[in-house]
Amino acid sequence: MTRKIDNFAFLDRARGEPDVYPLEVRRSEFREIYKPYSAEEAADQSERCLDCGNPYCEWKCPVHNYIPNWLKLAGEGRIMEAADLCHETNSLPEVCGRICPQDRLCEQACTLATGFGAVTIGAIERYIVDEALKQGWRPDLSHVRTRPWSVGIVGAGPAGLACADVLTRNGVSVTVYDRHPEIGGLLSFGIPDFKLELQVMRRRREILEGCGVHFRLNCEIGRDIQASELESMHDALFFGLGTYTPVEASLPGMEKGGIVPALEYLIGQTCHLYGLDLPGYPFIDLAGEEVLVLGGGDTAMDCVRTAIRQGAASVRCVYRRDQQNMPGSQREVKHAMNEGVQFEFNSLPLGLVHEDRKLVGLDIARTRLVASADGRAQPEVIPGSEQRLPASAIIFAFGYRPSPPAWLEALGVSTAESGLVHTGPQLAGQTGNPAIFAAGDMVRGSDLVVTAIADARETALSIIQFLEMQQAQLKRA
Ligand SMILES: Cc1cc2nc3c(=O)[nH]c(=O)nc-3n(C[C@H](O)[C@H](O)[C@H](O)COP(=O)(O)OP(=O)(O)OC[C@H]3O[C@@H](n4cnc5c(N)ncnc54)[C@H](O)[C@@H]3O)c2cc1C
Ligand code: SF4
Incomplete structure (x- = not known):
């Protein structure tokens, strides 16, 4: 049965993200941290959409999803139709619902983000597709004319x-x-x-x-x-x-060892989890290690949170700008903080420190941000701010060329x-x-x-x- 939409639901219904598993589970398991919405929760959250008539969310979404339209269908419980509509513009909506940085895409542009809390667009997109697939939704290709190519x-x-x-x-x-x-x-x-x-x-x-x-x-x-x-x-x-070519770093002491390449580390962990054998991607276990991850993007966040789950003794992220200027999703930074990652913001790596060829630390200098011609604040070293952070493994996560x-x-x-x-x-x-x-x-x-x-x-x-x-x-x- 379809539900009747309440156009003013946003006034008395707060933004509600799906529940997450408790921290003790998250810190030791690799499964997705978000629980699925119930049908009721998904409908309630979908109903918060104002249908403001000027859907900035659609414009900010790179595939221009018909967001208000499928929110309305989800609010009415018409999940199969909502899934059809999701697939009209997006080939992997269940993936985007999970890992798009919504806080700087669709949800940032939501009219309700200006004080009421944006509609949880990503979580609802995920719910619609997961639920429809569970109920047997499949693309309807019956009308497709075969081409000879x-x-x-x-x-x-x-x-x-x-x-x-x-x-x-x-x-x-x-x-x-x-x-x-x-x-x-x-x-x-x-x-x-x-x-x-x-x-x-x-x-x-x-x-x-x-x-x-x-x-x-x-x-x-x-x-x-x-x-x-x-x-x-x-x-x-x-x-x-x-x-797949890592952006290279050149720091004194790198040649003496203790460095872990980010993508190899992540891929090796996935292969280990699933018993897959991918040549060139060994399992790197950082249990008990003092781990530093250099970088502030999605890859860095995935590395720090993987190290936490492997049981590292300590995990810190070293980033040369401040939290506001991190390139990745703020949602993932928040999760990393909750899971126990420490952040060394405004910190520039200077060199690796070894004793008897064993990595023991990283020298850093603190930075402040100064305006630059390209519009992005640049870090400038604060003289006399040098410091040593303890480390037995350092992951380089500076991005890919x-x-x-x-x-x-x-x-x-x-x-x-x-x-x-x-x-x-x-x-x-x-x-x-x-x-x-x-x-x-x-x-x-x-x-x-x-x-x-x-x-x-x-x-x-x-x-x-x-x-x-x-x-x-x-x-x-
Ligand atoms: C650690 C990490 C975390 C990320 N997190 C996010 C996130 O949270 N949200 C987000 O939106 N984006 C994230 N990104 C970015 C996102 O994953 C990429 O932008 C996206 O996957 C690019 O898609 P693609 O199809 O171009 O390349 P890829 O996903 O890299 O796929 C390329 C494929 O080509 C195959 N291939 C390459 N050469 C050959 C060959 N010669 N023969 C056969 N096959 C070949 C590879 O095996 C691979 O399967 C992340 C990236 C990284 C590295
Ligand atoms: S989660 Fe991604 S794909 Fe989905 S509406 Fe937002 S920006 Fe578009």
């Missing part, structure tokens, strides 16, 4: 999956290649289970396979299949290879000096080779799941346009 997609991260989703819904035959044993890219292997459990991606794989997407996993292009061979197997190619494979150039795909792939200007995502397209982090630089999805969905439409033009030319010839 085959597209090869390399990379099963959010960019590759979003491209596969849109192409399949438009009748194009799709094969997705990935070097890993499971789909998801960083969603499955980089981002820890306490934010996004691997089973969410396994469930999405079943759905995509049900729609006809063919996955070839454990298959690295350039090693198992040559790129030139792949080109001849498909009418067009899409690359969503991500960015592009990692274009050597074979790209031979395909006619050009890259900038930074390594980012050049695309456009005629068709979104089209590279120097007109039949090859790219999107996600390898084009934009390390960013967000939702921006990778947005770019890849647009690129999928470009691929269809390109194939239609090719077909028209063939007919004329």
Whole structure:
């Protein structure tokens, strides 16, 4: 039965995020920290939407979700219809609901954020899709007209999956290649289970396979299949290879050891949790260690919270700016603080300290922020503020640069000096080779799941346009 919407619900109903598991559970387990909403809670929270007539939330959302519309449906308990609508604009809504930084996207733009508490848009998006899938929702492709084209997609991260989703819904035959044993890219292997459990991606794989997407996993292009061979197997190619080269740091003492690379650490932990064997990603156990994590983004937050769960003796995050200027989601910073991570804000690493080749600490200097021409406050060292922090392991989490494979150039795909792939200007995502397209982090630089999805969905439409033009030319010839 559908519920009647109360347009003034926001006046007497406070913003209510889903409950989280108790701290003692969170500090020792890797499962997602949020419990699901009950049907009643989801409807109550959805009803808080003002339907203000000028949905800034939709504009701030990179995929421009029809937020007020699916909130209304969820408020009325019409979950299957809400799930249909969620999927019209987003290929992985259950993922975005979990890990988008809503506090600087949709929820920041919510009219109620100015004093009443934003609608919990992300949590409701997650609820709608989880609940609909539980009740048997599946994409309806009965109206889809099959097209005679085959597209090869390399990379099963959010960019590759979003491209596969849109192409399949438009009748194009799709094969997705990935070097890993499971789909998801960083969603499955980089981002820890306490934010996004691997089973969410396994469930999405079943759905995509049900729609006809063919996955070839454990298959690295350039090693198992040559790129030139792949080109001849498909009418067009899409690359969503991500960015995997760590931003390098150069600190005195680094050569003496004690350093843990962030992504290897996170991927090794996920593989350990699931008994997966990924060559090059050993399990690094920091139980009992004094851990410092350098950096202030999402990767740094995932590392500190992983170290807490592994039972590190102490975990500190060292960041050169203040909390306000951290690049990652403030929600994750808050969770890290609650879980016992200490933060050394305004702290610049100076060098690693070893005794008998064993890491014992990190020298830092305190900073203050000064205005700069590019608009972002720059840290400036405060003279005489040097200090030593104890450490037996230091994780470097300074972000990632592009990692274009050597074979790209031979395909006619050009890259900038930074390594980012050049695309456009005629068709979104089209590279120097007109039949090859790219999107996600390898084009934009390390960013967000939702921006990778947005770019890849647009690129999928470009691929269809390109194939239609090719077909028209063939007919004329
Ligand atoms: C630790 C960490 C935490 C993050 N947390 C968040 C967060 O909370 N919220 C958020 O929005 N974003 C977060 N991000 C960013 C987000 O994960 C990325 O922006 C997003 O995954 C990019 O998607 P993509 O598809 O471009 O690349 P990826 O997710 O990196 O996927 C690329 C895929 O290509 C495959 N591949 C590469 N080369 C080959 C080859 N030669 N042959 C076959 N397969 C290949 C890889 O195996 C991988 O599966 C985080 C990133 C990191 C590193
Ligand atoms: S996709 Fe992300 S930004 Fe858009 S509505 Fe969902 S949680 Fe908000």
